[in-house]
Amino acid sequence: MSEDRGAKSANIFDVARLAGVSHQTVSRVLNDLPNVRPATRARVEQAIAQLRYSPSPAARALVTRRTRTIGLVTPGVPDYGPSSIANHFNVAARAERYSVDTVSTAESDAGSIRTAIEGLLRQRVDAIVLIVVDIGILEVVRGLDLSVPLVAAAATQRRHPTLVSIDQYRGARAAVRHLVELGHTRVLHLAGPPRNPDALERARGWRDELAAHRLEIVQPEHGDWSAASGYDLGSRLPITPGTGLFVANDHMSIGVLSALRARGLEVPRDVSIVGFDDVPEAAYLLPPLTTVRQDFQALGELVMQKVLLAVEEPDSLTDSVPLPTHLILRESTAAPR
Known part of the structure; x- marks a missing residue:
């Protein structure tokens, strides 16, 4: 990999990992905000220089116009998986000081999803998160011309920078x-x-x-x-x-x-x-x-990380690898007699 390619792929999370700080600390350094210790600021600046990291000018220009609100579209059913994803995503969003406006759709048809997304856009959300429970919805979303990033939680063979899933x-x-x-x-x-x-x-x-x-x-x-x-x-x-x-x-x-x-x-x-x-x-x-x-907690955190990158560093988004599962052995299985 050339230095130019490596620099282009670096994002705020890479800088944070190299400096041993949170990405919020990196953001404070980039925006020259107070409450960062000189030694920490120096570590961050060194990591920025080492990675040749450069924030997206377009994203930084939008900072003052952000509402720090994310729209979440969930299915109107009490199923364990979607409910768990929504709960953990809300926790991850609050940790990043974002609020979440949630819309539950009674139906998972194209019209209901489109209406929910349009309603959230009118509220000037910074991004939209969609929990997918019908394969047809992904085709609907691809056909929408959205003014904000959309991240979808959906199990699919397709790979895309804003599609996240568990394997x-x-x-x-x-x-x-x-x-x-x-x-x-x-x-x-x-x-x-x-x-x-x-x-x-x-x-x-x-x-x-x-x-x-x-x-x-x-x-x-x-x-x-x-x-x-x-x-x-x-x-x-x-x-x-x-x-x-x-x-x-x-x-x-x-x-x-x-x-x-x-x-x-x-x-x-x-x-x-x-x-x-x-x-x-x-x-x-x-x-x-x-x-x-x-691991629904890990998925909720990954969704939030994708939202942050899509809003702040869209050029650094890469395809997501599905999160692993774990087989838990208990007493409902045994060799046949």
Whole structure:
């Protein structure tokens, strides 16, 4: 890499890391504000010189016109994932001294999302954050001519500087691999809503992992993330002793556990179950649920970092790598008998 390319890619967070300070301290030095110790200022200035960092003139010209408000568009549903992302993003925004105006859309159709975004723009927000629960919304957003940056939380195979996600695909593969390594040769999937990007990526991971082991792929049934839909699917699926179940989220897994008990099937003696999310209740189910943990706090912080870069250093934005998941082993999985 040449020095010019390295300099062009440096951003305020790179300077902060090199100087061992927060990016707010770097910003105070850049704007020649007080309350920065001389030794700290010198470290920051040295890091700036070493990285040949230069703030975006266009962004700095907009500083006095900012409202320090971010618009957040969330789905009007109480699902654990979107709610957790929204909560942690709000915490991260407050830590950066930004306020958040939240709009919950009753529907996830294009018209509702467009109306929500237009309303936030009228409030002169500095940026918009969108939590995506329908794959069609990304196409809608790409067609909008926005006057402010938009950052989307969406699981997708696409990579883009303002798209952030948790790696649903690899998390699903790890869940299925665990069941296969235990000895399960029949692994069914109870999927989430068919247009939900998280559900699609989890189903893709399940399918690819089974294909890698040359195991039968049975068309998945779809629920709506709720325990009730999990109970319904668990009541009527052709589940036989020795089956492994990869359930698209923990709340559906709760319903499945109840349905299997009603059918006289014991977990994990007869059926092994892996969920997804690691909701707080997962460790206290009977049996405690093996599941895939998502770091929603890290995702909320990453969304906020992308917002700051998009507002202050747009030229330094780079494609995001999905955050990793972690398989949490508990007592709902065991080798088939």
